[in-house]
Amino acid sequence: MTEKIGVIGGGSWGTALAILLSEKGYQVEMWLRDKLQVEEIENSRENKKYLPNVKLPSNLKVTNDLEKVSFNKDVILLSVPTHGVRETLYNCKRYINKDQIIVNVAKGIENDSLLRISEIVKEILPQNKYSILSGPSHAEEVAKNMPTTVVSASEDKTVAEFVQDLFITPFFRVYTNPDVVGVELGGSLKNVIALGAGISDGLECGDNTKAALMTRGIIEMARLGEKMGANTSTFAGLSGIGDLIVTCTSMHSRNRRAGILIGEGKTLEQSIKTVGMVVEGIKTTKSAYELAEKYGVIMPITKEIYGVLYEGKDVKNSVINLMLRDRKHEMEDVIIDKNISW
Numbered sequence: 001m002t003e004k005i006g007v008i009g010g011g012s013w014g015t016a017l018a019i020l021l022s023e024k025g026y027q028v029e030m031w032l033r034d035k036l037q038v039e040e041i042e043n044s045r046e047n048k049k050y051l052p053n054v055k056l057p058s059n060l061k062v063t064n065d066l067e068k069v070s071f072n073k074d075v076i077l078l079s080v081p082t083h084g085v086r087e088t089l090y091n092c093k094r095y096i097n098k099d100q101i102i103v104n105v106a107k108g109i110e111n112d113s114l115l116r117i118s119e120i121v122k123e124i125l126p127q128n129k130y131s132i133l134s135g136p137s138h139a140e141e142v143a144k145n146m147p148t149t150v151v152s153a154s155e156d157k158t159v160a161e162f163v164q165d166l167f168i169t170p171f172f173r174v175y176t177n178p179d180v181v182g183v184e185l186g187g188s189l190k191n192v193i194a195l196g197a198g199i200s201d202g203l204e205c206g207d208n209t210k211a212a213l214m215t216r217g218i219i220e221m222a223r224l225g226e227k228m229g230a231n232t233s234t235f236a237g238l239s240g241i242g243d244l245i246v247t248c249t250s251m252h253s254r255n256r257r258a259g260i261l262i263g264e265g266k267t268l269e270q271s272i273k274t275v276g277m278v279v280e281g282i283k284t285t286k287s288a289y290e291l292a293e294k295y296g297v298i299m300p301i302t303k304e305i306y307g308v309l310y311e312g313k314d315v316k317n318s319v320i321n322l323m324l325r326d327r328k329h330e331m332e333d334v335i336i337d338k339n340i341s342w
């Protein structure tokens with residue numbers, strides 16, 4: 001067991017995965033940008049701010065130094081929020097060599113560029129092999145060894161399998177998938193729908209409403225995915241419907257919690273502040289809305305959530321807008337695609 005792993009980003013997810021890898025016996029060093037937080041974690045051996053009540057194993061090192069975390073590692077685990085990926089990668093690029101494997105766990109689409117994380121990594125580190133690890137996996141539950149399943153997606157089968165071996169434990173089961181586009185889009189777009197599910201809960205709409213949002217949500221996610229080159233069956237897997245279910249139903253979900261607050265009438269700023277951790281779906285809603293326009297894809301739920309977050313639309317009107325859309329065949333996409341007459 002020789003792997004040396006640098007974990008860049010010590011929020012809840014980076015910390016949970018750094019613990020998992022350390023407990024497997026790898027040499028793990030985790031980077032946080034906040035020096036005071038590094039000192040606090042070193043003293044208490046706990047990440048009180050992002051993953052409270054979970055002790056760090058003694059072999060897990062913590063640092064504020066990007067050179068230390070990046071240099072001479074076999075694997076770089078990227079666990080900063082999407083909006084920080086580009087800058088962080090630029091800052092550590094000079095310490096990374098072409099043989100290091102980049103494993104990304106952030107779930108988002110960059111604003112303005114509309115790039116997925118693999119595309120940002122390709123731009124900054126074009127020679128490095130890449131895998132995305134994604135699926136229904138709340139850090140709080142992984143840290144308690146609750147059985148969890150995720151998927152490692154890479155264009156390179158050996159890399160997907162290497163990452164599968166690296167992370168797999170008896171309670172953390174890792175599958176592989178070649179569809180990087182589908183896995184990245186599933187993990188990102190589900191956060192938009194989870195905001196909607198939270199808004200629905202905040203408005204005290206019932207379980208029927210949430211089931212509708214989730215079912216119609218995965219359809220519009222897959223519709224965009226197909227246009228962007230994903231395999232639509234990936235959306236029926238762990239990184240698609242699996243992650244959509246957990247994020248729309250769990251109180252661990254920051255996206256759902258932010259949605260609940262918005263549905264209850266709090267402003268976007270108040271909601272983000274109250275959650276206190278990254279709510280990826282807010283920025284991703286903007287990217288998803290723009291991608292839908294760019295690819296000419298109809299995404300009614302995403303459009304309404306964009307209206308609520310960015311155009312000051314009233315949430316109750318958004319529900320009405322969705323319910324009063326033109327009547328449709330449920331499987332319209334399939335009917336058109338397969339040229340079926342009915």
Ligand SMILES: NC(=O)C1=CN([C@@H]2O[C@H](COP(=O)(O)OP(=O)(O)OC[C@H]3O[C@@H](n4cnc5c(N)ncnc54)[C@H](O)[C@@H]3O)[C@@H](O)[C@H]2O)C=CC1
Binds near residue numbers: 010011034138280
């Ligand atoms: N928390 C979870 O259960 C899971 C999270 N993810 C994804 O992992 C990524 C990271 O999320 P969490 O660890 O949950 O976030 P978090 O909110 O717990 O922590 C974010 C960390 O990133 C740091 N950070 C914020 N902006 C930064 C920037 N511009 N540059 C560098 N560092 C920055 C913060 O200081 C903090 O240490 C997100 O994309 C999230 O969607 C994926 C699966 C599970």
Ligand SMILES: O=C(CO)COP(=O)(O)O
Binds near residue numbers: 253255256279280
């Ligand atoms: O992606 C996640 C679980 O799989 C985490 O979701 P939240 O960011 O909404 O907490």
